[in-house]
Amino acid sequence: MSEMKEMIVNVVEKIFKDKVDKEKVDVVEEGKWAEDVWQVLQDNEMLAVAVSEENGGAGGDLDDLLNLYRLIGKYAVPIPFVETTFANVLLEKTGLNVTQEKATYAVEEQLNVSIDNGTVSGTIVNVPWARYVDELVVVAAGTSGLELVQVSLKDAAISPNMNLACEPRDTVTLVHAPVQQQTKITNEQLEYFIALESAAKSAAMSGAIDKAYELTVRYTKEREQFGRPIHRFQLVQQHLANLAGEAVITSSAIDNMIASIAQKCLQNEVAYTRIRIEEAAKIVAASAHQVHAAIGVTHEHSLHQYTRRLWSWREEGAGEAYWTKQLANRLMEVEDDSLWGYLTRTEKVFQL
Amino acid sequence: MFSLPTVQFTDEQEQFRLEVRAFLQEHLAKGTFKTKCDSWLSGSDPAFSKLIGEQGWIGLTWPKKYGGQERSTIDRYILTEEFLAVGAPVAAHWFADRQTGPLLMRFGTEEQREFFLPKIVKGECYFGIGLSEPNSGSDLASVKTRAEKVDGGWIINGSKTWTSNAHDAHYAVTLIRTEPLGEKKHDGLSQLIIDLHAEGVTIVPIKYLTGEHHFNEVFFDNVFVPDNMVVGTLGNGWKQGLAELAFERSGPERILSTFPLLDELIAGLKRQGDAAGMKEASKVLSRLWGLRNLSIGVAKVLEEGGEVAIPAALVKSIGTKFEQSIPEITRLLVRTYPRLEAERRIDRFMAESTLHAPGFTIRGGTSEVLYGMVAKGVVGQ
Known part of the structure; x- marks a missing residue:
């Protein structure tokens, strides 16, 4: 990371440390809106990271944004930061106008809405934060192919729902909602957006993995049993070693994935990262809870704010099932039985 | 947390x-060697080592004045990966290249460097590593082999065990x-280079469970x-000795020992058009990718x-488990008849992988010792 990038990450981390604690996340889970967290990010222009300066943004890159998403996981930040910033990535990358409003998105293989005469209709489930935000960016079936469209959620019927972490995941029903703006996109663009979205979730999950690991290390130092801190027990040490391994592999996977995205030479990095992180999430959540024992499964303890996010986020966007299918298709095309050549191939695949 | 650099290979790399x-494909086709799983430990072939030496591929990173090429660690990483991916028999010169050279570069005398390094580089001088003793396996420091000071040198008595390829080696760092x-x-421990052909040295094979001869007991x-x-x-x-361990634990040989089997598995699934099997196998590639990033990051540091003892221990403990998992995954996806002498490659690789697998998580520090090290490290941070 460049110094500039490091600075952005440090500033935002400090904001989250100050503003987002266990109680704040609890309150949001009960259905409140964390205006102070939103406001401070807006004041610091962090909502416009990765939007170019000519479009009124702060002029960062996608890699800055992905590094910030790690912090969303690490602090269980209860606002639609990923959603608003990613919606603007979609808008800007397709040449549409970015929005200054709070926004969310729905980017999936399966198309749930269609365009008819300048209006959008259909029902989309699991839309993050819909009830709290103003705009929705969604991929719709047009009369001649795919369209990326923006609609106002004032024109939608929203039925509140939530994921395992009590984050808003609403059902949005559109009946002839007027299109704010729209543009044609190709199948390849949709695939790329699905990959980026999956990368965003992986980044957020890696932050939650880091935090669950950190909490566990800290707990083994504080908690005493049989007259000594529990990190002195070899079976607990094995948990710590496994957790450290998953945390370090996850973090290095994200670094490498972000580097590939930044250099615009993505091959299978998003797929490998997401599959590996889902595996890490399973191992880390189980092991962190086992080490924390009973206290870790109480609502009072903060561990569940991270493990419930891991269990929720792994089900969202393109996950292991999607990526193993993609990889299997690609591996079927590997020439001359040379897996090693494939894994180390040198030609760069540029994406958009 | 440990932050490791990401590495992008240059066009030259x-x-x-x-x-x-x-080069390796050419020699594979010629029959100079045969692909083998776990070839870095069990594929000792002095003729092949000399061939590699002639290419300038031993001591790749060492100074030119000792016969090296002054190439980067990442170049050496690439070279090692290519040897392992094709299962080339690199065991004879392995320890000298990986450990002894760097040790002498760091701690050796000029005389030692000038004497040993050019020979190692040619693929003509092999080293064993004398650490474990008959009653000290994981408790490495409980060394009993002793040296008594005499005029002009030392008199050694004792024994070392599990010394890989001592029977092919010329010397052992002990x-x-x-x-x-x-x-x-x-305290009070020293590293001495012992000529394995000196008077009073007896090398007794310890046969591996397959009957193969890789490691030995060495008596002084x-x-x-x-x-x-x-x-x-x-x-x-x-x-x-500790300084060597990060090199010993973090290389691609802790990830790729069973790669030839994985290669055969993917090829087999492709031939059969087995999409469901391929989906399963693709998860293995994501694990491989994760480990490889970590291992390359450690090499760079x-x-x-830099200080990377803990990430290096993690590469070994997780990487060797990964190597062990390949035969277990393979057997669920394709039918094999594991035989060490099989004609069909997948059967032979399956046999080599299965029978050698137990050693992966033992040699170079058992996983249990590594877990303890990692845990103490992260608690102390």
């Missing part, structure tokens, strides 16, 4: 990879007690070692002289 690959056991068992009965064969500082052997 990609080119080097292809050059090495083409951890020896040069001072009587004091309060701390880590009043063996004379001259003063100029002491490496580094007397009494500093433990610390010097090592090159810059």
Whole structure:
């Protein structure tokens, strides 16, 4: 990371440390809106990271944004930061106008809405934060192919729902909602957006993995049993070693994935990262809870704010099932039985 | 948390990879060697090592004045990956290249460097590593082999065990007690280079469970070692030895020992058009990718002289488990008849992988020792 990038990450981390604690996340889970967290990010222009300066943004890159998403996981930040910033990535990358409003998105293989005469209709489930935000960016079936469209959620019927972490995941029903703006996109663009979205979730999950690991290390130092801190027990040490391994592999996977995205030479990095992180999430959540024992499964303890996010986020966007299918298709095309050549191939695949 | 750098290979490095690959493919086709799983430990072939030496591919990173190429650690990483991916028999020169050279570069005398390094580089001089003893496996520092000071050198008595390829090696860097056991068992240990053909050295094979001969017990009965064969500082052997371990634990050989089997598995699934099987196998690639990033990151930090003992231990403990998982995954996806002498490659690789797998998580520090090390490290951070 460049110094500039490091600075952005440090500033935002400090904001989250100050503003987002266990109680704040609890309150949001009960259905409140964390205006102070939103406001401070807006004041610091962090909502416009990765939007170019000519479009009124702060002029960062996608890699800055992905590094910030790690912090969303690490602090269980209860606002639609990923959603608003990613919606603007979609808008800007397709040449549409970015929005200054709070926004969310729905980017999936399966198309749930269609365009008819300048209006959008259909029902989309699991839309993050819909009830709290103003705009929705969604991929719709047009009369001649795919369209990326923006609609106002004032024109939608929203039925509140939530994921395992009590984050808003609403059902949005559109009946002839007027299109704010729209543009044609190709199948390849949709695939790329699905990959980026999956990368965003992986980044957020890696932050939650880091935090669950950190909490566990800290707990083994504080908690005493049989007259000594529990990190002195070899079976607990094995948990710590496994957790450290998953945390370090996850973090290095994200670094490498972000580097590939930044250099615009993505091959299978998003797929490998997401599959590996889902595996890490399973191992880390189980092991962190086992080490924390009973206290870790109480609502009072903060561990569940991270493990419930891991269990929720792994089900969202393109996950292991999607990526193993993609990889299997690609591996079927590997020439001359040379897996090693494939894994180390040198030609760069540029994406958009 | 440990932050490791990401590494993007340069065009020259990609080119080097292809050059090495083409050379190995040519010799594979000629029958110079046969692909084997776990070839870095069980594929000892002095003729092949000499061939590799002629290419300038031993001691790749060492100074030119000792016959090296002064290439980067990442170049060496690429070279090693290519050897392992094709299962080439690199065991004979392996320890000299991986450990002894770097050790002498760091702690050796000029005389030692000038004497040993050019021979190692040619693929003509092999080293064993004398650490474990019959009653000290994981408790490495409980060394009993002792050296008694005499005029001009030392007289060694004792024995070392599990010494890989000692029967092909010319010398062994051996951890020896040069001072009587004091309060701390880590003190008073020194590294001495012992000529394995010297009078009083007896090498007895310990057959592996397959009957193959890889490791040995090495006995020292009043063996004379001259003063100029002491490496580094007397009494500093433990610390010097520890410095080697990060190199020993973090390389691609902790990930790729069973790669030839994985290659056959993917090829088999492709031939059968088995999409469901391929989906399963693709998860393995994501694990491989994760480990490879970590291992390359550690290599980069090592090159810059950074501290990576814990990530290196993690590469070994997780990487060797990964290597062990390949035969277990393979057997669920394709039918195999594992035989060490099989004609069909997948059957032979399956046999080699299955039978060698138990050793992966033992050699070079058992997983249990590594877990303890990692846990103590992260608690202390």
